[in-house]
Amino acid sequence: MSHTDFSTLALNEALVANLASLGYQAMTPIQAQSLPPILAGKDVIAQGKTGSGKTAAFGLGLLHHLNVKQFRVQALVLCPTRELADQVTAEIRKLARAIHNIKVLTLCGGMPFGPQVGSLEHGAHIIVGTPGRVDDHLRRGTLRLDDLRTLVLDEADRMLDMGFSEVIDGIIQQTPASRQTLMFSATFPDEIEGVARRVMRAPERIQVASSH
Ligand code: ADP
Ligand code: MG
Numbered sequence: 666m667s668h669t670d671f672s673t674l675a676l677n678e679a680l681v682a683n684l685a686s687l688g689y690q691a692m693t694p695i696q697a698q699s700l701p702p703i704l705a706g707k708d709v710i711a712q713g714k715t716g717s718g719k720t721a722a723f724g725l726g727l728l729h730h731l732n733v734k735q736f737r738v739q740a741l742v743l744c745p746t747r748e749l750a751d752q753v754t755a756e757i758r759k760l761a762r763a764i765h766n767i768k769v770l771t772l773c774g775g776m777p778f779g780p781q782v783g784s785l786e787h788g789a790h791i792i793v794g795t796p797g798r799v800d801d802h803l804r805r806g807t808l809r810l811d812d813l814r815t816l817v818l819d820e821a822d823r824m825l826d827m828g829f830s831e832v833i834d835g836i837i838q839q840t841p842a843s844r845q846t847l848m849f850s851a852t853f854p855d856e857i858e859g860v861a862r863r864v865m866r867a868p869e870r871i872q873v874a875s876s877h
Contacts, residue, residue: 669697679763693718695873708868710848719849720756727815733767737812742793745823747773754793774798782807796829803839813840821850837864
């Protein structure tokens with residue numbers, strides 16, 4: 666058994682079995698380095714190029730910690746754009762195929778509010794969205810994050826470039842202090858360090874040079 670085997674992790678067996686059916690035979694370097702601290706519940710900042718497998722790193726982490734019987738929003742993934750949010754939603758749904766009745770909901774701008782509000786009334790375990798629209802729902806009271814366990818800032822560098830810093834801070838204020846915070850980025854500008862100091866607790870830092 667190689668150290669890049671998913672089965673070396675303390676990961677739910679159903680999740681591991683599903684990975685084999687997806688053709689994921691070994692962890693990518695960023696997955697091999699970030700999953701142990703993520704599964705241990707630590708805050709993690711991970712930097713890796715596009716295509717290095719960051720989505721499965723945080724996706725498996727949030728799914729591992731999720732209690733499907735508790736039908737409340739337990740994980741929130743913030744992404745810079747609707748296209749990225751759709752990709753992340755699709756990947757999380759693939760990773761979650763082994764978990765019955767799991768609900769993943771995408772909340773992005775440029776889409777009408779009505780259907781989103783309807784979906785939120787039905788409930789969800791995981792929300793993937795853009796900061797602006799997630800903030801809108803929090804302000805309207807159509808989304809609550811009191812039971813949030815995992816917060817993911819995906820493509821954090823791009824979200825900061827787009828000026829989302831204050832909106833993200835506002836969203837984080839609506840989440841429990843006990844949450845686990847995971848930050849993923851392709852680059853590591855100084856501003857990221859500022860965010861980490863504000864919203865993370867003793868984060869583990871992971872940097873992967875090559876993509877695979
Ligand atoms: P990033 O967010 O780092 O740019 P993605 O999470 O989008 O990268 O992953 C890139 C591609 O690699 C996706 O198509 C994903 O399904 C695939 N992938 C991720 N992890 C693995 C793995 N361990 N084995 C095989 N393919 C993987
Ligand atoms: Mg990505």
